[in-house]
Amino acid sequence: MNWIQQVEKGLSGLSQASPKELRVLMQGLDLSLSRLEPYISEPHALPYGRTSIVRSEEAEAVLIHLPAGKETFIHDHGDAVGCMFLVQGMLVNRMFRLDPYGYPHQTGEAAVAEHSFFYAPKNQIHQLVNPGESRALSFHIYTPAPAKARTYLRYEEVLDYVI
Helix, strand or coil, X not given: CCHHHHHHHHHCCCCCCXXXXXXXXXXXXXXXXXXXXXXXXXXXXXXXXXXXXXXXXXXXXXXXXXXXXXXXXXXXXCCXXXXXXXXXXXXEEEEEEECCCCCEEEEEEEEECCCCEEEECCCCEEEEECCXXXXXXEEEEEECCCCCCCEECCHHHHHHHHC
């Protein structure tokens, strides 16, 4: 069985797992840099590279390549929960809450060390930032597959469009 088939087998029948259950699944996969290297994509339409390794309605496994000094959009994952493993580099996970007008305001942040796991609980609004001088690679599993994910603009960013 090849690696993609191992990921597919791990995700099959997985529809409502907790982030910790996803972590156990990920710990059984080879998430080494040499294994993931062929799947790394460069940024195109997004500020990061995103490769969907396996996707079904039940779950999705994704490899994210966030270049040095870049950040993702502020976003959620719809109804999905997720577990991520930082394969290479460093990240900061910024958390947000919406104000009464629907604009995100940062409520905290946590540094993510290389070779550590971090979680995206249901309804979390967050942003990943690469403050390092080299790329960050992270492997993510979501259940169910994110279908209603949203991105958010800060109030100041909306004003830039108006003015």
